[in-house]
Amino acid sequence: MVNMQWKLASPAPEEFLRIHGDYPPQLLHLIWNRGLRDARAIAEFFADPDFTRLPDPFLFTDMDTAVARLSRARERGEHVVVFGDYDADGACGATILTELLEAIGVDVSSYLPDRFTEGYGLTAISVKEILRRKAALVITVDCGVSDGEEIAALTARGVDTIVLDHHIVPEQLPKAVAVVDAHRNDDRYPFDWLCGAGVAFVFADAVRRRPLGQGLSEHILFRFADLAAVATIADLVPLEGPNRILVALGLRVLRDAPRLGLRKLMKIARVDAGRADTDTVAFELAPRINAASRMDHANTAFALLAANDEEEAETLAKTLDRHNRARQKKMQEMLVQAEQEVADLERVPEVILVAQEGWSRALVFGVAARLTDRYHRPVFAFALQDGVARGSARSVPGFDLVAAMRAAGGNELFQEFGGHAMAAGATLRAPWLPLLRERLQAYGRTHVTETMMQPVLEIDLELQPHEVSSELLVWFERLAPFGKGNPRPRLFIRDLTTLEARRFGRGEGRYALRFSPLHGGRVISATATKRVVGDGVGVRAGDRIDIVGELRPDWKHRGVELSLLGMRAAT
Template identity: 40%
Template sequence: MSTLLDLPRPLLDVHRSALGRPWHERCASAPAQSLAVAIAQGHGLPEVLARVLAGRGVDLHAVPGFLEPRLRDLLPDPAVLVDMEAAADRLAIAILKREKVAIFGDYDVDGAASAALLASALRDLGVPYRLHIPDRITEGYGPNVAAVRMLAEEGATLLVTVDCGTAGHEPLAEAGRLGMDVVVLDHHGAPEVLPPVRALVNPNRLDDLSGLGHLCAAGVVFLTLVALNRRLRRDGLAIPDLMAGLDLVALATVADVVPLHGLNRAFVRQGLAVMRGRGRRGLAALLDAAGLSESPQAWHLGFLLGPRINAGGRIGDSMLGARLLLCEDPIEAAGIAAQLDALNRERQAIEAAAVAEAEAEMGMRLDRDPDQPVLVAGSPDWHPGVVGLIAARLKERFGRPAFAFALRQDGTATGSGRSIPGADLGRAVRACVESGLAAKGGGHAMAAGVTLAALDLDRFREALSGDLATSVAEARLGEALLV
């Protein structure tokens, strides 16, 4: 473990920022400083930009590709993903036979964008589909048995889950019993034992060596469509305008806060170019509802568009986001965008009250025990749709992983957590599920969700604290703002 003596002297002697972090120089080492000079001189760039690039580890010869990433240079062969060929083959069969395809997505931006991306391709190819986004409160995250049965009764013979499904053993087994084939397109952390499906494409499954674990679900869906397009060409078919979907991939990539390097940078750069053409009616309407008259930039996706699409799944109709992204009628799109804008304002008010309560409670706890590695808060008054936002605010305010729970009348608690770099929250939550402490849960290193008995909140906090104490201590010791 690092010690205080190992850490560099803070830049400009700033030992404590507004969030309690010291300032550290981004290019403190001699090699990094030399690289910054070489980048500035070799590529004619301002010194400040050169230092940022060197601090991020960008090689001298990689600078042009980093500043202007191109999809043609960075797009991998989709076949490097495990089960990709099987997924493309099964989708191609459904298209050729005009089977009814059920798409089951998540209720966040990545889920809505992923579902709309796949649905758009099927619609363009004339294939019947049924889209289902679960209700956050009544259904929860991921596929459920009741929804699977409903989709089977409606005649679907292929179920495709997007941004979920990797841990959906029981519902996906039920789909198989009902005669549906299942294809999972996901990116969440995977358990060792996977559900019984036709194909499970997830760069974060344990046996996948593609190195694409930084993709969001929409990125995985886009690669699947690339593979599908290649497969369809054998039969004289093609997805009419595959590249038009890059606006959805860019939106999901930024909103899901996945790392912006490599392929993801190309997705965002070229997706923004597509979005600026305003060809997607729903996004154009949402840009207008948000009052954005200038060309959209990456930060607009995360702070203007993303929260509005998420608002439907948080406190309103979970289908609104996907419906908007698929909408082709400008009047209908404007109406949905206005609904989402109003829901977002309501969400902001609900969130502000809950965050104030949570911060006050956690502040008092930390006054009594300042070394708590993980914060866990819960209230019967908190809306389930904002607990992730509460957790994010607690994490930012107190600099450690945090979970917030909505306590329900049936005695269960549904929660969402956010972590800090170096503390794998998703793995810790999966361990709680495997031990029987939590009924269900999972996620990423930086964010996770879980459902458990409200009476077990203290046990859950103790389990996470024991699991993450060392990694949190190391992460907090070396935490700094790089300038």
């Protein structure tokens, strides 16, 4: 673990604190640094979430066309195939669309591809299957915008396509009947960062507002809200604007009246549904849903999300839980092997490349992410099979993975490569890996700086020990839902004395700690992982330390504690 530089955000101006004195100053410092700097923005941020606050769905270019084409499909009795990606976003989006079409009387079937035999998006295999089903219309969700060749093949056979996607659009849009994607240059929807299921949700809202959706009340939106929330959190899109509304309302549904499959999944994960939050989705539900395609097939996840039978839902939830445990075991094996591969190097290079036979190509992204987190430098991880290397890469701010792959040889070296600056994927012949490693490391020596390799712990606010309280947590919780773009507040407290540190949990992998202010006062409780504790500073009674953590309810929900992100000797 690389030592982190602690960076404390600047405080809000005194004038801002004075004008908005109805709020506690700690909260005002936070919202100032999150860009909420006038009364209107603050009021909108804290307003009760409501579907009526979502933008008009028909601001999406082609939304009217998409709804009209679906209406014709119903009138003509055409068969429609909903085609989704195999991850949690795609499975949730496909469930929304399939249930929507069933509700309005459309003849529909769903299709989620096999991650291993078909890969991402429409392919020759899926085109053949769609034609076999005698579909007249395909609606893609969480994919499609880059599948121009396959859409053209469907069009040539008389099959229309509606694309509902959220990925960056290519220079040439596919020649589909409708392409609904906020990244289009000619699009007027005021928010670019819906996930795929979020776009499907907006499409459902659009259908509801037209004669095609006659008889559908706003209840249909609540029916889909938990799916939209799960997908939004799982896909790591910013929890801002419409996403904040979707997640807030979806979490209410998840807590109060979740769909059967999610209720069973929370039960098997031993989650208290009444306290479900973004962490519940990110760490309990999403990994189990995603495990379906990574260990078997996404159809299991789709079947669970759409389940109406108690016994079937319970069986499917157990299956996903079993897949998730298998995923965790395999991931741990791969991480141990990857760590050893790095340890065997004479020095850790600026760009790390690891590759092994027997690795799952569905899990190498996790290896790359973990090693990037540990060494804070770009990492490429490849699974080797039948002479082919299929991999995933993760980066650090400032280093462009796609540019690095182009410099390493681009299309002359790779069979496939793409992605964006911080996350990418690639496929090449395994014998070319030594050359790729050599070229990436040479590129890294001139493009990876010391600053890039220095991780920074961003801190929102410095607190005095006496300010840590349940009352402050209540105010902070008004910022929820937390996630990408709206993280939990990171709080800095200086000059504490360690009173006690004991280990607990599986393998004693966590610490429960108690601290006292240097000059006495309220004792502060905290928890920390082995990784945060690091070299052991702060776990000996009498140690003087500074800490950074997130304020949360304690495990009994009777008080508060800090979940620590950093500890260091007092400065």
